[in-house]
Amino acid sequence: MLCFMTGxxxxxxNHELDQFLGGGDSGQRQRQRLxxxxxxxxxxxxxxxxxxxxxxxxxxxxxxxxxDLARIPxxxxxxxxxxxxxxxxxxxxxxxxAVRESVRSFDHWSFDELVDGxxxxxADAVHEWDEDVDAAEQELTERLGISxxxxxxxxxxxxxxxxxxxxxxxxxxxxxxxxxxxxxxxGRAVLLQRVKVLSKxxxxxxxxxxxxxxxxxxxLAAWFASMSQPIATPGVVTADETYVSDSESVPYGRAYxxxxxxxxxxxxxxxxxxx
Amino acid sequence: xxxxxxxxxxxxxxxxxxxxxxxFKASFMLDVFVREDTKPLGGGDLPANLASKFGKxxxxxxxxxxxxxxxxxxxxxxxxTRFALAHTTFRAASDSPCAILLSDSCLVATSLVQGRQRRxxxxxxxxxxxxxxxxxxxxxxxxxxDFGRFPLPADRRLPEHTVAEMGGCFMVDARxxxxxxxxxVLSLGEALAxxxxxxxxxxxxxxxxxxxxxxxxxxxxxxxxxxQPAAQQQxxxxxxxxxxxxxxxxxxxxxxxxxxxxxxxxxxGGKPEVLAPPLTAAIVTHLRDLAALAAAAAxxxxxx
Numbered sequence: 241m242l243c244f245m246t247g248x249x250x251x252x253x254n255h256e257l258d259q260f261l262g263g264g265d266s267g268q269r270q271r272q273r274l275x276x277x278x279x280x281x282x283x284x285x286x287x288x289x290x291x292x293x294x295x296x297x298x299x300x301x302x303x304x305x306x307x308d309l310a311r312i313p314x315x316x317x318x319x320x321x322x323x324x325x326x327x328x329x330x331x332x333x334x335x336x337x338a339v340r341e342s343v344r345s346f347d348h349w350s351f352d353e354l355v356d357g358x359x360x361x362x363a364d365a366v367h368e369w370d371e372d373v374d375a376a377e378q379e380l381t382e383r384l385g386i387s388x389x390x391x392x393x394x395x396x397x398x399x400x401x402x403x404x405x406x407x408x409x410x411x412x413x414x415x416x417x418x419x420x421x422x423x424x425x426x427g428r429a430v431l432l433q434r435v436k437v438l439s440k441x442x443x444x445x446x447x448x449x450x451x452x453x454x455x456x457x458x459x460l461a462a463w464f465a466s467m468s469q470p471i472a473t474p475g476v477v478t479a480d481e482t483y484v485s486d487s488e489s490v491p492y493g494r495a496y497x498x499x500x501x502x503x504x505x506x507x508x509x510x511x512x513x514x515x
Numbered sequence: 516x517x518x519x520x521x522x523x524x525x526x527x528x529x530x531x532x533x534x535x536x537x538x539f540k541a542s543f544m545l546d547v548f549v550r551e552d553t554k555p556l557g558g559g560d561l562p563a564n565l566a567s568k569f570g571k572x573x574x575x576x577x578x579x580x581x582x583x584x585x586x587x588x589x590x591x592x593x594x595x596t597r598f599a600l601a602h603t604t605f606r607a608a609s610d611s612p613c614a615i616l617l618s619d620s621c622l623v624a625t626s627l628v629q630g631r632q633r634r635x636x637x638x639x640x641x642x643x644x645x646x647x648x649x650x651x652x653x654x655x656x657x658x659x660x661d662f663g664r665f666p667l668p669a670d671r672r673l674p675e676h677t678v679a680e681m682g683g684c685f686m687v688d689a690r691x692x693x694x695x696x697x698x699x700v701l702s703l704g705e706a707l708a709x710x711x712x713x714x715x716x717x718x719x720x721x722x723x724x725x726x727x728x729x730x731x732x733x734x735x736x737x738x739x740x741x742x743q744p745a746a747q748q749q750x751x752x753x754x755x756x757x758x759x760x761x762x763x764x765x766x767x768x769x770x771x772x773x774x775x776x777x778x779x780x781x782x783x784g785g786k787p788e789v790l791a792p793p794l795t796a797a798i799v800t801h802l803r804d805l806a807a808l809a810a811a812a813a814x815x816x817x818x819x
Contacts, residue, residue, distance in 0.1 A: 496749065503706070508535045508619035509536070511532075
């Protein structure tokens, strides 16, 4: 039996936030507006790595994507304070170095590959900083009433507009593709991060961190997941058309109907005497 | 349509004993068959405490108290369980498969120890899966006899337009048939059971009333110069079928009665001198009738 230790990525980059805000230039402008309104805390900028500008933020900044955050007293200051503290840790320093290293090998932006690369380079630091982020989210929950809940599941279906996630806890979640920052491959293990600010809850889909897995193990798990896909079911039970038909129809019929005289001679229904 | 219709109800409630033509509905009644990828399988039920973890790993919901089967050719096959990878007709998970018993009632009685002594339940019994077809297809099967497909008359206890698929026969361990005798939903009435029997004869052996009925029709066509048979030529060909009907009757009725009488004498002390005379009288009468029918058929054939 293979075992997996999985976790939710503790960090996001400006690229994921832009995607969550609609993607492209529009998403970028939206992020700048939120930053100006102090709904997003200041990011740690890594500068240009290859052709990518990279800035890092802790996962809980997702709460700032909800405009309702501004309605919570002292929310923006609290968020800034908690984020700054989280980003000062030694573990985060190692994580950010691993991010820079990982991005250096990129031809295209991929959060899946980034998460894998960071875990591969700095698993212990990732683990430690994830715990810092979890603690920070707990603090935000206690101080601001914001809730964070990560649920694991697999991609059940994905198209250009919607990604359907089958949750391990049961049930399905339909998430708009703009809120998905992992490749929409059926069977892929993902994390649905739910963030609730006041009465509004929004879910974001991201890859899971895999610790201690051998190469290929995650593919194996994904294969099992794909084997678990529901199958299309016809409305009726249909005959297997591979049965050889014996209809051997002839292009003519009887001139008049004939009634046989063999009735009353069944052998298959007869049960001989007790033996 | 069926010749026996109009002579009683097509179906009957299942009797205490399981019989030829009984229709079962149970989740395990799958028409399994082998292909070249069939392999013996090892494995077994993964205990419930492990099943939930395994289910989570393969993204399948497994109830906490439910064991799940884990089988693979990669695990050592077990001589006792005799599991093998096989195939079956695809069906919706919500549809419990139905199948009709094709083993004859004598074999069924022996296998299931119904009215038998000093035996244990054993062996395998033959079933044909039931499928559903379109209304048009079902109607065409009632009009144009296909030896391999037997359209069943409508009944509220069966899906609409049900067909018994002789070509998909499979066998079930008699122990499980015995254990699931309560899974029977219907039995065939006498007339319908006979129809099923001759259909099975035709499919399995290419003999019996359906087979010679079709071949005499072909003879009538040939005698008519090909194509649609003329009435006179059909009458000549039908005379052959009438002769064979009586032979079929003698074999299935008179000689089976002889078999029953012999058992009566050998097992229960019946007196052969009492049992034999009425039987031979009936056989003699029918043989003389048969000879007359055969002579008449020959005359008509020569004249056509």
